[in-house]
Amino acid sequence: MEVLDPYFAKPAVPAAFEAAAEGRTIVDVGRRGKYLLFEFDNGNSMVIHLRMTGSITLVAPDGTGNPGDPRIYGIGEDEKHLKARFSLDDGGEIRFTDPRRFGRGFVAGPEALDTYFASRLGVEPLSPEFTAESLAEMSAGRTGPLKSFLLNQKGVAGIGNIYADEALFRAGLHPLSPGGSMKPEHHEALREGIVAALERGLDLGGASIDDYRDARGDAGAMQNEFLVHRREGDPCGECGVTIVRIVVGGRSTYFCPACQKRLRRRPRHSKTRKG
DNA sequence: CGCGCAACCTGTCTGC
Protein backbone atom coordinates (compact mmCIF):
# COMPACT_ATOMS: atom_id res chain seq x y z
CA MET A 1 0.00 0.00 0.00
CA GLU A 2 1.00 3.58 -0.49
CA VAL A 3 0.25 6.74 1.48
CA LEU A 4 0.62 9.72 -0.83
CA ASP A 5 -0.43 12.44 1.60
CA PRO A 6 1.09 12.48 5.09
CA TYR A 7 -2.07 14.19 6.37
CA PHE A 8 -3.95 10.93 5.84
CA ALA A 9 -1.84 9.09 8.42
CA LYS A 10 -1.57 11.98 10.87
CA PRO A 11 -0.46 12.05 13.62
CA ALA A 12 1.47 8.88 12.63
CA VAL A 13 3.90 8.88 9.74
CA PRO A 14 3.08 7.31 6.34
CA ALA A 15 5.80 4.67 6.68
CA ALA A 16 4.28 3.31 9.89
CA PHE A 17 0.83 3.11 8.32
CA GLU A 18 2.18 1.39 5.22
CA ALA A 19 4.11 -1.15 7.29
CA ALA A 20 1.02 -1.98 9.36
CA ALA A 21 -1.12 -2.61 6.29
CA GLU A 22 1.42 -4.18 3.94
CA GLY A 23 0.79 -7.82 3.09
CA ARG A 24 -2.34 -8.10 5.22
CA THR A 25 -5.58 -9.75 4.18
CA ILE A 26 -8.85 -7.95 4.84
CA VAL A 27 -11.10 -10.53 6.53
CA ASP A 28 -14.04 -8.30 7.41
CA VAL A 29 -15.38 -4.79 6.99
CA GLY A 30 -17.53 -2.88 9.45
CA ARG A 31 -18.42 0.45 10.92
CA ARG A 32 -18.58 2.20 14.28
CA GLY A 33 -20.14 5.66 14.30
CA LYS A 34 -18.66 7.34 11.24
CA TYR A 35 -15.49 5.27 11.36
CA LEU A 36 -14.99 2.61 8.67
CA LEU A 37 -13.32 -0.59 9.85
CA PHE A 38 -11.23 -2.99 7.78
CA GLU A 39 -10.26 -5.97 9.90
CA PHE A 40 -6.96 -7.62 9.06
CA ASP A 41 -6.02 -11.29 9.32
CA ASN A 42 -3.66 -10.53 12.22
CA GLY A 43 -6.45 -9.14 14.41
CA ASN A 44 -5.60 -5.50 13.84
CA SER A 45 -7.99 -3.14 12.12
CA MET A 46 -7.47 -0.34 9.69
CA VAL A 47 -9.73 2.55 10.63
CA ILE A 48 -10.67 5.24 8.11
CA HIS A 49 -12.72 8.35 8.72
CA LEU A 50 -13.90 10.24 5.63
CA ARG A 51 -14.68 13.47 7.54
CA MET A 52 -16.17 16.00 5.14
CA THR A 53 -15.00 15.09 1.66
CA GLY A 54 -13.21 11.75 1.80
CA SER A 55 -14.17 8.95 -0.56
CA ILE A 56 -13.36 5.26 -0.72
CA THR A 57 -13.32 3.85 -4.22
CA LEU A 58 -12.95 0.25 -5.26
CA VAL A 59 -11.19 -0.10 -8.57
CA ALA A 60 -11.93 -3.58 -9.87
CA PRO A 61 -9.43 -5.58 -11.94
CA ASP A 62 -11.71 -5.38 -14.95
CA GLY A 63 -11.45 -1.62 -14.90
CA THR A 64 -14.86 -0.94 -13.35
CA GLY A 65 -14.50 2.25 -11.42
CA ASN A 66 -11.32 2.92 -13.32
CA PRO A 67 -9.16 5.93 -12.54
CA GLY A 68 -10.64 7.88 -15.40
CA ASP A 69 -14.23 7.24 -14.34
CA PRO A 70 -15.84 10.68 -14.47
CA ARG A 71 -18.23 9.69 -11.66
CA ILE A 72 -15.37 9.52 -9.24
CA TYR A 73 -14.56 12.96 -7.99
CA GLY A 74 -10.92 13.63 -7.41
CA ILE A 75 -9.74 10.76 -9.55
CA GLY A 76 -9.20 12.28 -12.91
CA GLU A 77 -6.34 13.04 -15.19
CA ASP A 78 -4.21 14.63 -12.53
CA GLU A 79 -5.26 12.48 -9.55
CA LYS A 80 -4.39 15.37 -7.34
CA HIS A 81 -6.81 14.32 -4.61
CA LEU A 82 -5.64 10.73 -4.40
CA LYS A 83 -4.24 10.37 -0.88
CA ALA A 84 -3.75 6.62 -0.40
CA ARG A 85 -3.99 3.44 -2.44
CA PHE A 86 -4.14 -0.23 -1.51
CA SER A 87 -3.19 -2.77 -4.14
CA LEU A 88 -5.24 -5.95 -3.97
CA ASP A 89 -4.24 -9.50 -4.86
CA ASP A 90 -6.69 -9.71 -7.74
CA GLY A 91 -5.23 -6.68 -9.44
CA GLY A 92 -7.86 -4.33 -8.10
CA GLU A 93 -7.25 -1.37 -5.86
CA ILE A 94 -8.87 0.47 -2.97
CA ARG A 95 -8.37 4.21 -3.23
CA PHE A 96 -8.87 6.98 -0.75
CA THR A 97 -9.40 10.45 -2.17
CA ASP A 98 -10.00 13.65 -0.24
CA PRO A 99 -9.84 17.19 -1.63
CA ARG A 100 -10.11 18.80 1.77
CA ARG A 101 -7.53 16.61 3.51
CA PHE A 102 -9.54 16.17 6.71
CA GLY A 103 -9.87 12.39 6.34
CA ARG A 104 -7.67 10.18 8.52
CA GLY A 105 -6.64 6.56 8.77
CA PHE A 106 -4.73 4.41 11.26
CA VAL A 107 -4.15 0.80 12.20
CA ALA A 108 -4.77 -0.45 15.74
CA GLY A 109 -5.25 -3.63 17.75
CA PRO A 110 -8.58 -4.57 19.31
CA GLU A 111 -7.83 -3.24 22.80
CA ALA A 112 -6.52 0.08 21.52
CA LEU A 113 -9.58 0.37 19.30
CA ASP A 114 -11.95 -0.22 22.18
CA THR A 115 -10.22 2.47 24.18
CA TYR A 116 -10.26 4.84 21.24
CA PHE A 117 -13.97 4.44 20.60
CA ALA A 118 -14.95 4.30 24.25
CA SER A 119 -13.70 7.83 24.78
CA ARG A 120 -15.32 9.20 21.64
CA LEU A 121 -18.48 7.36 20.72
CA GLY A 122 -21.80 6.69 22.40
CA VAL A 123 -24.59 4.30 21.51
CA GLU A 124 -25.21 3.06 17.97
CA PRO A 125 -28.59 4.48 16.95
CA LEU A 126 -29.56 1.41 14.94
CA SER A 127 -28.81 -0.99 17.79
CA PRO A 128 -31.21 -2.34 20.44
CA GLU A 129 -29.32 -0.35 23.07
CA PHE A 130 -30.71 2.85 21.61
CA THR A 131 -33.96 3.36 23.49
CA ALA A 132 -36.04 6.28 24.73
CA GLU A 133 -34.65 5.50 28.16
CA SER A 134 -31.01 5.61 27.11
CA LEU A 135 -31.71 8.83 25.24
CA ALA A 136 -33.28 10.27 28.37
CA GLU A 137 -30.29 9.31 30.45
CA MET A 138 -27.66 10.81 28.18
CA SER A 139 -29.57 14.05 27.58
CA ALA A 140 -30.57 14.68 31.18
CA GLY A 141 -29.36 17.99 32.56
CA ARG A 142 -27.95 19.24 29.27
CA THR A 143 -28.38 22.93 28.67
CA GLY A 144 -26.89 23.15 25.17
CA PRO A 145 -29.08 22.96 22.04
CA LEU A 146 -30.56 19.62 21.00
CA LYS A 147 -28.85 20.03 17.65
CA SER A 148 -25.43 20.19 19.34
CA PHE A 149 -26.33 17.19 21.47
CA LEU A 150 -27.04 15.17 18.33
CA LEU A 151 -23.80 16.27 16.67
CA ASN A 152 -21.82 15.27 19.73
CA GLN A 153 -20.83 11.68 19.01
CA LYS A 154 -20.46 10.78 22.69
CA GLY A 155 -24.21 10.52 23.17
CA VAL A 156 -25.53 8.95 19.99
CA ALA A 157 -22.82 7.97 17.51
CA GLY A 158 -22.90 8.61 13.80
CA ILE A 159 -25.33 11.50 13.42
CA GLY A 160 -24.02 14.35 11.28
CA ASN A 161 -25.38 17.70 10.21
CA ILE A 162 -27.82 16.33 7.63
CA TYR A 163 -29.39 13.66 9.80
CA ALA A 164 -29.52 15.88 12.88
CA ASP A 165 -31.74 18.35 11.00
CA GLU A 166 -33.87 15.62 9.46
CA ALA A 167 -34.28 13.74 12.75
CA LEU A 168 -35.30 16.87 14.68
CA PHE A 169 -37.90 17.73 12.05
CA ARG A 170 -39.33 14.23 12.11
CA ALA A 171 -39.50 14.43 15.90
CA GLY A 172 -41.13 17.88 15.86
CA LEU A 173 -38.38 19.26 18.07
CA HIS A 174 -36.74 22.68 17.78
CA PRO A 175 -32.96 22.52 17.28
CA LEU A 176 -32.42 25.15 19.97
CA SER A 177 -34.40 23.34 22.64
CA PRO A 178 -32.09 22.49 25.52
CA GLY A 179 -30.99 18.85 25.43
CA GLY A 180 -32.35 18.29 28.90
CA SER A 181 -35.74 19.81 28.15
CA MET A 182 -37.24 16.66 26.68
CA LYS A 183 -40.03 14.75 28.37
CA PRO A 184 -40.58 11.01 27.87
CA GLU A 185 -42.79 11.54 24.83
CA HIS A 186 -40.04 13.66 23.26
CA HIS A 187 -37.40 11.05 23.96
CA GLU A 188 -39.44 8.50 22.08
CA ALA A 189 -40.24 10.93 19.27
CA LEU A 190 -36.57 11.81 18.86
CA ARG A 191 -35.51 8.18 18.92
CA GLU A 192 -38.01 7.42 16.19
CA GLY A 193 -36.96 10.49 14.21
CA ILE A 194 -33.29 9.54 14.34
CA VAL A 195 -33.91 5.95 13.31
CA ALA A 196 -36.29 6.93 10.51
CA ALA A 197 -33.95 9.57 9.11
CA LEU A 198 -30.94 7.23 9.17
CA GLU A 199 -32.83 4.31 7.65
CA ARG A 200 -34.14 6.51 4.87
CA GLY A 201 -30.60 7.66 4.19
CA LEU A 202 -29.39 4.06 4.03
CA ASP A 203 -32.20 3.09 1.66
CA LEU A 204 -31.27 5.92 -0.67
CA GLY A 205 -27.53 5.29 -0.62
CA GLY A 206 -26.69 8.41 1.35
CA ALA A 207 -26.78 12.05 0.37
CA SER A 208 -24.62 13.32 -2.48
CA ILE A 209 -24.78 17.08 -2.10
CA ASP A 210 -21.57 17.67 -3.93
CA ASP A 211 -19.03 14.95 -4.37
CA TYR A 212 -19.94 12.02 -2.15
CA ARG A 213 -19.88 8.73 -4.03
CA ASP A 214 -20.01 5.15 -2.81
CA ALA A 215 -17.22 2.63 -3.40
CA ARG A 216 -18.48 1.94 -6.93
CA GLY A 217 -18.66 5.62 -7.82
CA ASP A 218 -22.43 5.93 -7.56
CA ALA A 219 -24.14 8.95 -6.02
CA GLY A 220 -26.80 8.67 -3.32
CA ALA A 221 -30.33 10.04 -3.61
CA MET A 222 -31.07 11.21 -0.07
CA GLN A 223 -30.45 14.83 -1.09
CA ASN A 224 -33.59 14.64 -3.24
CA GLU A 225 -35.71 13.84 -0.23
CA PHE A 226 -34.45 16.24 2.39
CA LEU A 227 -37.40 17.40 4.48
CA VAL A 228 -35.71 20.53 5.82
CA HIS A 229 -31.93 20.31 5.42
CA ARG A 230 -30.64 22.87 2.90
CA ARG A 231 -34.19 23.89 2.12
CA GLU A 232 -34.27 27.44 3.43
CA GLY A 233 -37.16 29.35 1.87
CA ASP A 234 -39.05 26.24 0.78
CA PRO A 235 -42.49 25.53 2.20
CA CYS A 236 -42.60 22.85 4.88
CA GLY A 237 -44.05 19.66 3.43
CA GLU A 238 -46.23 19.24 6.51
CA CYS A 239 -47.65 22.70 7.11
CA GLY A 240 -46.47 24.99 4.32
CA VAL A 241 -44.67 27.42 6.59
CA THR A 242 -41.32 28.63 5.25
CA ILE A 243 -38.30 26.63 6.34
CA VAL A 244 -35.64 28.78 7.99
CA ARG A 245 -31.90 28.54 8.42
CA ILE A 246 -30.03 29.42 11.59
CA VAL A 247 -26.52 28.69 12.81
CA VAL A 248 -26.15 26.39 15.81
CA GLY A 249 -22.73 25.52 17.12
CA GLY A 250 -21.23 26.93 13.97
CA ARG A 251 -23.26 24.60 11.75
CA SER A 252 -26.05 25.53 9.35
CA THR A 253 -29.33 24.32 10.79
CA TYR A 254 -32.64 24.10 8.96
CA PHE A 255 -36.05 23.64 10.52
CA CYS A 256 -39.76 24.43 10.29
CA PRO A 257 -40.61 27.11 12.85
CA ALA A 258 -44.22 25.90 13.00
CA CYS A 259 -43.75 22.13 13.24
CA GLN A 260 -40.75 22.22 15.53
CA LYS A 261 -41.71 23.69 18.86
CA ARG A 262 -39.11 25.01 21.20
CA LEU A 263 -39.15 23.40 24.62
CA ARG A 264 -38.40 25.25 27.83
CA ARG A 265 -35.53 24.31 30.00
CA ARG A 266 -36.42 22.04 32.87
CA PRO A 267 -34.48 21.11 35.98
CA ARG A 268 -32.50 17.91 36.08
CA HIS A 269 -34.09 15.26 38.23
CA SER A 270 -31.71 14.58 41.07
CA LYS A 271 -31.01 10.90 41.27
CA THR A 272 -32.50 9.60 44.45
CA ARG A 273 -30.13 7.12 45.89
CA LYS A 274 -30.76 4.97 48.88
CA GLY A 275 -28.71 5.72 51.87
C1' DC B 1 -17.73 18.17 33.14
C1' DG B 2 -20.50 21.13 29.69
C1' DC B 3 -20.54 24.57 26.48
C1' DG B 4 -19.18 27.64 22.55
C1' DC B 5 -16.04 28.62 19.27
C1' DA B 6 -11.69 28.63 16.54
C1' DA B 7 -8.82 25.80 13.96
C1' DC B 8 -7.76 22.42 10.63
C1' DC B 9 -7.84 22.41 4.73
C1' DT B 10 -9.37 23.12 -0.13
C1' DG B 11 -12.79 24.15 -3.46
C1' DT B 12 -16.87 26.52 -5.09
C1' DC B 13 -20.03 30.02 -5.40
C1' DT B 14 -21.87 34.88 -4.77
C1' DG B 15 -21.66 39.65 -4.86
C1' DC B 16 -19.24 43.89 -5.82
Added chain:
DNA sequence: TGCAGACAGGTTGCGC
Protein backbone atom coordinates in the same frame (compact mmCIF):
# COMPACT_ATOMS: atom_id res chain seq x y z
C1' DT C 1 -11.97 39.36 -14.78
C1' DG C 2 -10.50 39.78 -10.04
C1' DC C 3 -11.10 39.42 -5.39
C1' DA C 4 -13.08 39.09 -0.76
C1' DG C 5 -16.16 36.56 1.96
C1' DA C 6 -19.26 32.85 3.00
C1' DC C 7 -19.96 28.19 3.08
C1' DA C 8 -19.26 22.99 2.87
C1' DG C 9 -21.22 15.25 4.78
C1' DG C 10 -16.47 16.54 10.96
C1' DT C 11 -13.56 16.43 14.87
C1' DT C 12 -10.44 18.36 18.24
C1' DG C 13 -8.57 21.50 21.49
C1' DC C 14 -8.90 25.53 24.12
C1' DG C 15 -10.77 28.92 27.37
C1' DC C 16 -14.34 29.78 30.58
